[in-house]
Amino acid sequence: MFKDKVETIPLDKEHTGLTFEALPGETLIQDAIVGDYGEKIMVTEKSFNYYPDYAIRGIYQKIDKGQQHIFTPDPNDGIHLLLITGIPKTHLEKWEKWDKEQEKSDLYNSPTVFKSYWEDSRLGYIFEIVYFNLTVHTL
Secondary structure, eight states: OOHHHHTTOBOSHHHHSOEEOOOTTOOOOTTOBHHHHOEEBOOOOTTOTTOOSEEEEEEEEEETTTTEEEEEEOTTTOSEEEEEEEEEGGGHHHHHHHHHHSOHHHHTSSOEEEEEEEEOSSEEEEEEEEEOOTTSOBO
16 A cells, blocks of 8 residues: 555564564675565455555564564575555554454465554554465565
């Protein structure tokens, strides 16, 4: 819904709830934003009101009994997708209702393994991690 705005979100724990780490032998882009690692989602099914705007392929890890959530961008071998959806702040309750009603297998063919929410003065942003599945296409 808000690809241009989602593209500029910083990839840091304050905004996403995730700690970002680089692959061994690589470094992360300093002050990275979603657009540095993400791919725009191509909407193939118009019936979904809250289809993600961006996806970042990578590896998700939950450490310390779920207290730390780590995401490592890996466009080639990542087994997870970090999906980022921008919604109007006034739509959060509608999105939560929609999310509960949807069968994740219909949308992503995968259960959600992580979810967080952050908002700025205008929009809300939903961060979800699912297992990588080739039915979620990017532009």
